[in-house]
Amino acid sequence: MASSTSPRPAHPLRLGLMTLIGRAYPRLIAGNREPDWLFYEATLPLLRVIAFVLVYRALGAPPEYTGFVILGGAMMAFWANVLWSMAGQLHWERQSGNLELYLMAPPSLLWILAGMAFGGMLTTLTRAIFITLLGTVIFGVTYQITSVPLLAAVFLLTLIALYGLGSMLASLYLFYNREVWAVQEMIQEPVALVTGMYFPVRTLGGLAGSLASLIPMTLGLDAMRQLTLGGQWIPLLSVPVEIALLAILAVGFVAGAAWSLRVIERLAKIEGRLSLKWQ
Amino acid sequence: MQAIEVTRTKIPSPWQTLRASIWLEWQSRGNWTNPVVYTLFLTLRPLTAALVLVFMYRAISGPNAHGAALGFLVAGSAAWSFVEQVMAGLPQSVMADREEYAMLKYVYITPQRFILFLVGRSVPRMGTAAFSFIVTLAFGILLLGVPINPLQVNYPMLLGSLVFGLIAIVALGLAFAGLTLVLKRGAWQMPDAVVGALYLVAGAIFPITKLPGWLESFALFVPLTHWLELTRRALLGNAQTFSYPIADTRQVFLWLVITTIGTLIIGVLTFRICEHFARERGQLDRTTGS
Numbered sequence: 001m002a003s004s005t006s007p008r009p010a011h012p013l014r015l016g017l018m019t020l021i022g023r024a025y026p027r028l029i030a031g032n033r034e035p036d037w038l039f040y041e042a043t044l045p046l047l048r049v050i051a052f053v054l055v056y057r058a059l060g061a062p063p064e065y066t067g068f069v070i071l072g073g074a075m076m077a078f079w080a081n082v083l084w085s086m087a088g089q090l091h092w093e094r095q096s097g098n099l100e101l102y103l104m105a106p107p108s109l110l111w112i113l114a115g116m117a118f119g120g121m122l123t124t125l126t127r128a129i130f131i132t133l134l135g136t137v138i139f140g141v142t143y144q145i146t147s148v149p150l151l152a153a154v155f156l157l158t159l160i161a162l163y164g165l166g167s168m169l170a171s172l173y174l175f176y177n178r179e180v181w182a183v184q185e186m187i188q189e190p191v192a193l194v195t196g197m198y199f200p201v202r203t204l205g206g207l208a209g210s211l212a213s214l215i216p217m218t219l220g221l222d223a224m225r226q227l228t229l230g231g232q233w234i235p236l237l238s239v240p241v242e243i244a245l246l247a248i249l250a251v252g253f254v255a256g257a258a259w260s261l262r263v264i265e266r267l268a269k270i271e272g273r274l275s276l277k278w279q
Numbered sequence: 280m281q282a283i284e285v286t287r288t289k290i291p292s293p294w295q296t297l298r299a300s301i302w303l304e305w306q307s308r309g310n311w312t313n314p315v316v317y318t319l320f321l322t323l324r325p326l327t328a329a330l331v332l333v334f335m336y337r338a339i340s341g342p343n344a345h346g347a348a349l350g351f352l353v354a355g356s357a358a359w360s361f362v363e364q365v366m367a368g369l370p371q372s373v374m375a376d377r378e379e380y381a382m383l384k385y386v387y388i389t390p391q392r393f394i395l396f397l398v399g400r401s402v403p404r405m406g407t408a409a410f411s412f413i414v415t416l417a418f419g420i421l422l423l424g425v426p427i428n429p430l431q432v433n434y435p436m437l438l439g440s441l442v443f444g445l446i447a448i449v450a451l452g453l454a455f456a457g458l459t460l461v462l463k464r465g466a467w468q469m470p471d472a473v474v475g476a477l478y479l480v481a482g483a484i485f486p487i488t489k490l491p492g493w494l495e496s497f498a499l500f501v502p503l504t505h506w507l508e509l510t511r512r513a514l515l516g517n518a519q520t521f522s523y524p525i526a527d528t529r530q531v532f533l534w535l536v537i538t539t540i541g542t543l544i545i546g547v548l549t550f551r552i553c554e555h556f557a558r559e560r561g562q563l564d565r566t567t568g569s
Contacts, residue, residue, distance in 0.1 A: 044472035186319070
């Protein structure tokens with residue numbers, strides 16, 4: 001007589017980590033398997049960066065502004081990844097019919113998002129390094145790195161906060177359908193403006209710059225520029241203050257993502273939005 | 280015995296195809312929200328793209344500067360809306376029809392010319408781009424002190440160059456729409472990526488004389504370069520600061536016409552070849568999942 005055995009449930013942490021690796025895997029493999037990413041995701045974005053550098057050259061800007069643009073262009077790759085591959089991802093999964101499968105699986109959706117974030121970060125890092133290296137070589141930019149540990153801390157905190165923000169948006173988008181695409185397009189360029197992606201954020205004015213600090217990219221870029229580029233430009237805040245604020249943002253956005261995902265998933269179930277398509 | 284009555288159905292006229300595709304594009308682009316949000320959607324991106332350049336300019340020239348270079352930057356950025364909306368939009372519409380709504384095959388089996396259907400779909404995008412162009416310029420003139428006097432704008436030159444510019448933009452859009460049919464990967468990213476490359480080559484926001492010599496020569500064979508230059512000459516008149524390799528405006532116009540004709544031929548041919556391959560390989564209803 002056949003005996004029915006039920007599999008022993010995995011420890012929640014082990015299950016979570018397995019989910020993280022499982023979801024990060026396609027990001028890493030699919031993102032790098034074909035070499036065409038070099039063209040679409042690194043070389044062509046670099047051309048846009050070059051255009052901004054040439055604007056500064058036409059305006060007779062000091063050389064450190066070239067470094068400004070290159071760092072901004074590299075970080076823009078992360079913002080684009082957060083926006084299109086994190087924030088919009090649950091929406092795309094719903095369109096392709098995968099979202100129901102995610103929700104039926106035993107791990108929390110947060111682990112799945114963490115996997116996407118981890119895979120996305122590593123994949124985008126290769127693009128960002130490519131853009132930085134090539135931009136640096138083409139324009140002969142020199143960096144004056146004052147502290148490698150601080151630079152690493154700023155970079156990591158910026159990424160954690162950014163991907164936390166992306167996870168929050170991902171859950172919010174469960175309430176929307178076709179609007180998601182438009183909302184994504186609407187916020188991509190304004191963020192490049194308010195975070196000072198291509199110019200010192202102080203140029204916006206103290207108040208606007210402070211408000212823009214709610215987006216982690218603003219503080220992260222300003223701190224990274226202070227730690228790598230010299231020159232006479234005026235930063236928004238000092239590096240230690242920016243690190244402290246970035247840490248607060250990172251904790252806030254990750255906790256906010258966990259909370260909003262729980263609440264919005266429940267509301268979306270009540271309103272029957274989890275399997276809505278083409279609305 | 281009753282004979283089966285065979286009725287001859289008229290093939291839709293080009294105008295019917297155009298009208299239907301214009302309406303479809305307008306609905307698919309705009310009916311997700313109310314007019315206020317849609318207006319915001321249309322203006323926010325080009326406006327902030329122009330503002331990025333304004334703040335770059337102010338970071339160098341000072342907070343209250345509003346010289347001729349500012350006009351150069353804002354005019355180029357405003358005009359670029361046409362390229363972003365139409366050229367990048369056409370391939371994205373094809374991808375959305377094929378992969379998101381799975382309706383491309385149904386469009387394809389209707390008795391109409393697919394290329395005409397795509398041209399029709401570009402028309403609402405031209406309208407929304409024109410709206411963005413006007414709003415960005417108005418914002419620049421009224422609030423940023425961009426040196427453009429609406430009473431001194433050379434409107435015939437502006438409209439004449441726009442007609443040829445739009446023909447070139449639609450031709451490029453058709454070529455990339457064709458390419459999306461045959462590309463396995465990167466079809467979603469390709470339109471934006473190409474727009475980014477042209478942003479550099481066509482000198483959308485900086486004078487092409489800043490490009491390396493060989494790239495500057497190549498830029499002269501891109502119709503968008505001449506269209507942008509004529510747009511700036513029409514808007515800014517004598518307030519232009521940066522030099523252009525061709526001084527005579529009539530010669531620039533001639534270059535625009537010649538390169539537009541060349542682009543039109545290449546664009547339609549590219550579309551036809553890609554369409555042929557897509558049909559041959561059964562790719563018209565493929566889902567890449569990319």
